Amino acid sequence: MPERTRKPKTPTTRAKTETKDQASPAVSGEKLIAELDDLLDEIDDVLESNAEDFVKSYVQKGGE
Amino acid sequence: MVARLKKPRQVNTSEDKLSIPKICGIETEYGIIAKGMDSSAVTASSLLINSYVGRFDKSIGWDFEDEQPGSDARGFSLDDSFPAEIEMHLVNTVLTNGARYYVDHAHPEVSTPECRYVDEALIYDRAGEEIIRQSMVAAKGFLPEGAELIAYKNNSDGKGNSYGCHENYLLARDLSFSKMAALITTHFVTRQIFCGAGKVGTEFEGMAHNSIAYQLSQRADFFEEEVGLETTLKRPIVNTRDEPHCDPLKYRRLHVIVGDANMSEVATFLKLGTTAILLAMIEDNQFSESLLLTNPVPAIRAISHDPTLRQKIHLQDGRQLTALEIQYELCERAEVYAKNYGLEAVGQQTGEQVLRRWRNVLDGLKQDPITVAHIVDWVAKKRIIDGLTQRHNLSDRDIKLKAIDLQYHDMRPEKCLALRVGLETLVSQTSALKAAVSPPETTRAYFRGMCLTKWPQDVVAANWDSVVFDIGSGPLRRIPMMEPLRGTKAMTQELFGRCTTSAELVAALGDDVSTSSFAPTN
Numbered sequence: 001m002p003e004r005t006r007k008p009k010t011p012t013t014r015a016k017t018e019t020k021d022q023a024s025p026a027v028s029g030e031k032l033i034a035e036l037d038d039l040l041d042e043i044d045d046v047l048e049s050n051a052e053d054f055v056k057s058y059v060q061k062g063g064e
Numbered sequence: 065m066v067a068r069l070k071k072p073r074q075v076n077t078s079e080d081k082l083s084i085p086k087i088c089g090i091e092t093e094y095g096i097i098a099k100g101m102d103s104s105a106v107t108a109s110s111l112l113i114n115s116y117v118g119r120f121d122k123s124i125g126w127d128f129e130d131e132q133p134g135s136d137a138r139g140f141s142l143d144d145s146f147p148a149e150i151e152m153h154l155v156n157t158v159l160t161n162g163a164r165y166y167v168d169h170a171h172p173e174v175s176t177p178e179c180r181y182v183d184e185a186l187i188y189d190r191a192g193e194e195i196i197r198q199s200m201v202a203a204k205g206f207l208p209e210g211a212e213l214i215a216y217k218n219n220s221d222g223k224g225n226s227y228g229c230h231e232n233y234l235l236a237r238d239l240s241f242s243k244m245a246a247l248i249t250t251h252f253v254t255r256q257i258f259c260g261a262g263k264v265g266t267e268f269e270g271m272a273h274n275s276i277a278y279q280l281s282q283r284a285d286f287f288e289e290e291v292g293l294e295t296t297l298k299r300p301i302v303n304t305r306d307e308p309h310c311d312p313l314k315y316r317r318l319h320v321i322v323g324d325a326n327m328s329e330v331a332t333f334l335k336l337g338t339t340a341i342l343l344a345m346i347e348d349n350q351f352s353e354s355l356l357l358t359n360p361v362p363a364i365r366a367i368s369h370d371p372t373l374r375q376k377i378h379l380q381d382g383r384q385l386t387a388l389e390i391q392y393e394l395c396e397r398a399e400v401y402a403k404n405y406g407l408e409a410v411g412q413q414t415g416e417q418v419l420r421r422w423r424n425v426l427d428g429l430k431q432d433p434i435t436v437a438h439i440v441d442w443v444a445k446k447r448i449i450d451g452l453t454q455r456h457n458l459s460d461r462d463i464k465l466k467a468i469d470l471q472y473h474d475m476r477p478e479k480c481l482a483l484r485v486g487l488e489t490l491v492s493q494t495s496a497l498k499a500a501v502s503p504p505e506t507t508r509a510y511f512r513g514m515c516l517t518k519w520p521q522d523v524v525a526a527n528w529d530s531v532v533f534d535i536g537s538g539p540l541r542r543i544p545m546m547e548p549l550r551g552t553k554a555m556t557q558e559l560f561g562r563c564t565t566s567a568e569l570v571a572a573l574g575d576d577v578s579t580s581s582f583a584p585t586n
Contacts, residue, residue: 055470060225061171
């Protein structure tokens with residue numbers, strides 16, 4: 001089983017909507033901006049610590 | 065049966081309604097890295113998949129008998145084009161949910177089972193993610209301490225290497241391919257404004273990587289032709305692979321290679337839904353030629369390279385419009401089509417949701433893209449890139465931004481950025497996990513999945529259009545499945561309830577079963 005242990009810490013964590021039938025209106029820009037600081041804290045926490053190594057070592061072969 | 069659809073209920077009396085059910089599916093090639101160990105991408109991909117299928121008693125091989133990837137929709141065939149997997153014996157399995165899970169080139173790939181509705185295909189795409197996650201966890205058991213395999217649901221490594229996320233749609237054989245190709249190109253060039261997954265930099269040959277800070281699409285840099293058979297070189301916007309995996313006299317399969325893999329479920333839903341509706345419109349001759357583009361290849365790139373969405377492109381009727389303006393026209397025409405013809409080709413209810421969400425996302429993009437950061441991957445990714453750029457006073461060429469770009473697509477829940485940016489979801493975790501093991505009920509994938517669930521020891525091989533049984537005596541028996549809408553739960557539930565052995569199933573199907581020359585290779 002996959003671990004689904006992401007921290008449920010901010011309101012920006014992926015909110016689950018089961019209402020498939022409802023096209024949600026675009027959420028307000030203000031709300032998103034207000035949430036951004038919390039989100040960026042979390043992103044800073046989980047980002048790979050050595051960006052340069054990570055980016056340089058991410059090499060794929062072409063596919064398809 | 066996939067007979068011509070009956071005239072829809074509220075519909076005009078048009079006698080020329082030709083659209084057929086838009087059965088669909090998604091093939092996703094994941095990026096893969098082996099961390100803390102030395103391993104080729106092919107070995108890593110094989111290990112990932114074997115770790116997953118090894119958890120079950122027996123894995124089922126893929127049957128290549130009907131594969132013809134070199135067959136061209138324009139009527140000719142490449143010589144000697146056998147799937148590479150035959151010669152290399154790469155891992156290639158069929159799962160109990162009807163999906164194919166295999167090594168394609170140097171990537172693990174999940175092909176969803178065929179689905180009748182786009183919201184089902186979305187669930188199976190999510191199931192594919194869960195299969196990948198479970199595989200990564202299972203693989204740890206076979207690796208040295210500290211080593212791990214990590215998969216990424218993206219489409220490029222940022223260094224000029226791209227791998228695909230392909231969509232497939234069932235089309236009527238008698239539709240003119242060249243006409244369809246010209247028309248759907250308009251959508252393929254412009255839909256990226258809501259289904260682009262976003263990318264830091266450019267990989268277009270001849271441009272410096274950092275000459276563009278950010279673009280809408282992972283894939284737009286890699287398209288060089290309008291129409292063609294290739295998928296790995298000189299990639300075309302419309303791919304002509306003519307390999308229907310079902311009755312070739314009645315059907316085509318449109319193999320779409322131009323899209324990005326989406327982390328946003330709504331983006332996947334819209335990508336599939338809008339395309340399926342437009343294809344039905346083309347079949348019904350309701351897609352106006354006034355939206356044909358003058359020069360689609362530079363246009364797809366120009367649109368991708370402009371996150372302000374102001375880039376205009378030339379239409380054959382002389383107009384210059386933005387991608388957003390073109391998408392509004394497509395959406396409006398689809399709304400008119402729905403009123404006049406109904407949406408049964410995609411399912412009335414599903415189709416209505418697609419149309420509502422389509423208009424909403426366009427309205428949001430028009431108002432301010434930030435308002436759809438919970439729906440559109442390129443906006444969600446750009447939002448955190450811009451936020452961290454400002455917070456840490458980074459240059460817009462800082463390598464940290466490329467790291468964010470890659471990590472957005474990391475399949476490890478504890479590392480994935482897409483899981484943290486507040487994307488709206490349509491599929492519950494329970495549904496995704498169920499779909500990882502159970503087939504969809506509305507296509508022949510149900511039959512395939514049930515055969516594998518009930519008699520895994522007896523199924524020698526399977527592919528999209530047949531299942532091969534060894535019933536213990538006599539030759540191998542092949543059950544052909546040339547009609548995608550036969551073999552559904554409604555049609556076969558009673559049969560599966562009645563048959564306790566595969567021999568009983570084969571006997572019950574009688575004349576539909578043929579003997580098979582299939583020889584297992586492993």
